[in-house]
Amino acid sequence: xxxxxxxxxxxxxxxxxxxxxxxxxxxxxxxxxxxxxxxxxxxxxxxxxxxxxxxxxxxxxxxxxxxxxxxxxxxxxxxxxxxxxxxxxxxxxxxxxxxxxxxxxxxxxxxxxxxxxxxxxxxxxxxxxxxxxxxxxxxxxxxxxxxxxxxxxxxxxxxxxxxxxxxxxxxxxxxxxxxxxxxxxxxxxxxxxxxxxxxxxxxxxxxxxxxxxxxxxxxxxxxxxxxxxxxxxxxxxxxxxxxxxxxxxxxxxxxxxxxxxxxxxxxxxxxxxxxxxxxxxxxxxxxxxxxxxxxxxxxxxxxxxxxxxxxxxxxxxxxxxxxxxxxxxxxxxxxxxxxxxxxxxxxxxxxxxxxxxxxxxxxxxxxxxxxxxxxxxxxxxxxxxxxxxxxxxxxxxxxxxxxxxxxxxxxxxxxxxxxxxxxxxxxxxxxxxxxxxxxxxxxxxxxxxxxxxxxxxxxxxxxxxxxxxxxxxxxxxxxxxxxxxxxxxxxxxxxxxxxxxxxxxxxxxxxxxxxxxxxxxxxxxxxxxxxxxxxxxxxxxxxxxxxxxxxxxxxxxxxxxxxxxxxxxxxxxxxxxxxxxxxxxxxx
Numbered sequence: 001x002x003x004x005x006x007x008x009x010x011x012x013x014x015x016x017x018x019x020x021x022x023x024x025x026x027x028x029x030x031x032x033x034x035x036x037x038x039x040x041x042x043x044x045x046x047x048x049x050x051x052x053x054x055x056x057x058x059x060x061x062x063x064x065x066x067x068x069x070x071x072x073x074x075x076x077x078x079x080x081x082x083x084x085x086x087x088x089x090x091x092x093x094x095x096x097x098x099x100x101x102x103x104x105x106x107x108x109x110x111x112x113x114x115x116x117x118x119x120x121x122x123x124x125x126x127x128x129x130x131x132x133x134x135x136x137x138x139x140x141x142x143x144x145x146x147x148x149x150x151x152x153x154x155x156x157x158x159x160x161x162x163x164x165x166x167x168x169x170x171x172x173x174x175x176x177x178x179x180x181x182x183x184x185x186x187x188x189x190x191x192x193x194x195x196x197x198x199x200x201x202x203x204x205x206x207x208x209x210x211x212x213x214x215x216x217x218x219x220x221x222x223x224x225x226x227x228x229x230x231x232x233x234x235x236x237x238x239x240x241x242x243x244x245x246x247x248x249x250x251x252x253x254x255x256x257x258x259x260x261x262x263x264x265x266x267x268x269x270x271x272x273x274x275x276x277x278x279x280x281x282x283x284x285x286x287x288x289x290x291x292x293x294x295x296x297x298x299x300x301x302x303x304x305x306x307x308x309x310x311x312x313x314x315x316x317x318x319x320x321x322x323x324x325x326x327x328x329x330x331x332x333x334x335x336x337x338x339x340x341x342x343x344x345x346x347x348x349x350x351x352x353x354x355x356x357x358x359x360x361x362x363x364x365x366x367x368x369x370x371x372x373x374x375x376x377x378x379x380x381x382x383x384x385x386x387x388x389x390x391x392x393x394x395x396x397x398x399x400x401x402x403x404x405x406x407x408x409x410x411x412x413x414x415x416x417x418x419x420x421x422x423x424x425x426x427x428x429x430x431x432x433x434x435x436x437x438x439x440x441x442x443x444x445x446x447x448x449x450x451x452x453x454x455x456x457x458x459x460x461x462x463x464x465x466x467x468x469x470x471x472x473x474x475x476x477x478x479x480x481x482x483x484x485x486x487x488x489x490x491x492x493x494x495x496x497x498x499x500x501x502x503x504x505x506x507x508x509x510x511x512x513x514x515x516x517x518x519x520x521x522x523x524x525x526x527x528x529x530x531x532x533x534x535x536x537x538x539x540x541x542x543x544x545x546x547x548x549x550x551x552x553x554x555x556x557x558x559x560x561x562x563x564x565x566x567x568x569x570x571x572x573x574x575x576x577x578x579x580x581x582x583x584x585x586x587x588x
Contacts, residue, residue: 004058008052008054060084060085101127150236150237154233167222282319285318329363332362336359393432400450400464402444407441407444453487
């Protein structure tokens with residue numbers, strides 16, 4: 001690949017003085033114009049002028065330079081070509097410089113490590129200098145442009161337009177035939193509008209001596225053919241018009257977006273290729289900056305070493321941030337309109353301020369940050385300034401290093417102030433203000449909870465937006481879970497103590513406690529009386545049982561005595577009977 005450079009005499013002297021080029025006599029500069037340049041000048045309508053600049057050829061080629069590349073080894077293996085950049089003057093055919101074209105910190109492709117009996121494999125370390133920006137990929141080195149795609153349509157359309165213009169001109173100003181003897185005064189000048197001239201005719205009327213040629217009006221067939229060729233060229237070149245007037249005003253956004261994407265699909269492909277080419281060019285620029293930029297920053301960075309400038313580019317990629325799929329502003333606007341329609345159905349799951357901010361930026365409105373400020377654009381404020389900002393509808397943001405307990409106390413005091421509540425109660429935006437302030441309080445509360453967890457852990461937590469490795473995140477989650485349990489127990493203990501203190505200081509609660517003590521004493525007295533009554537009842541019951549036992553004993557003694565008497569009586573009766581029975585035999 002050869003790059004043609006044009007340098008003035010002064011530029012060449014400077015480059016030779018800085019030893020960028022060899023200090024050789026180049027003679028006077030000569031002008032060289034290619035056939036393409038001459039044709040372009042001819043088509044543009046001017047004559048190409050001489051250019052008093054030197055024409056240099058910068059050739060990028062793989063060469064074997066004797067004395068610099070590896071010589072033939074004992075196995076007759078020829079050295080491998082190395083990439084070089086050779087610059088020579090076109091006029092004098094003098095070589096001005098030869099420079100290597102590979103990475104400076106890596107070995108030459110012709111000098112890789114290897115054995116003497118094996119040809120080393122070249123490493124693809126050739127440095128790129130050019131980036132191709134193709135419109136449409138072609139079959140050769142160069143891509144295809146609109147001149148290749150619709151050039152034939154353009155020539156045909158131009159020919160038809162010329163024919164239509166010529167036909168209209170001849171129809172408006174037709175020529176014709178006239179009699180030989182007819183003479184018109186001043187016939188060498190055209191007749192002006194409203195002018196009548198004298199005419200000498202040999203005989204008859206004027207119309208008998210003049211006959212206009214039958215020129216037709218511009219052909220409608222040619223006009224229709226021109227429109228068809230123009231439309232085909234637009235379709236092939238992806239520059240066709242969108243018939244917005246034929247669409248309904250209530251057409252869905254998705255339908256409009258689909259029509260736009262179908263119409264702009266070829267152009268989107270072109271944008272994607274340009275986007276990729278720009279990415280490659282950014283890589284080349286990054287490599288040049290990393291190699292030739294100063295080794296340290298001109299200022300002291302806030303989060304890095306000042307001498308780490310060159311190393312920063314080793315781990316950084318510079319890429320385009322545009323979206324190649326959205327080639328026009330109309331397409332991007334329709335996309336955001338579709339998103340905003342979806343956000344109306346479920347606004348709680350969308351970041352509406354950010355969505356509106358992006359819509360303003362897509363429309364190309366300047367000062368979008370002032371029209372719709374975002375929380376990310378805010379700076380730290382004191383609690384009073386935050387309260388004032390909420391009252392006038394401006395966004396507020398909490399920062400991790402603030403005194404969150406103090407902010408929460410100030411905001412809650414502001415909400416509990418009766419005068420402010422009475423004044424803002426008449427404002428139709430009072431609920432929105434309260435909701436915004438409570439959301440801000442919740443943000444401070446989250447940061448306060450984070451700080452308390454850090455105190456329980458004894459170490460600071462990683463930044464909230466920083467991605468964590470998988471193993472570290474798992475271990476941290478377990479530690480945070482244990483710390484949260486300890487924090488809950490501490491809060492429960494504090495809440496119980498605070499509740500006890502509040503109860504001790506409440507007069508109404510003290511009266512209730514006194515009444516409760518009186519009731520407890522009354523209940524205790526009644527319980528003692530009931531216990532005494534129960535004891536007396538038990539004593540009476542015991543006495544009654546003793547009396548009954550004595551009565552039973554008395555009754556038993558009486559019964560026993562009666563039984564004994566009866567037994568004695570029966571015994572006496574039995575003895576009497578026995579005696580009588582004994583006496584009866586004796587008497588007989």
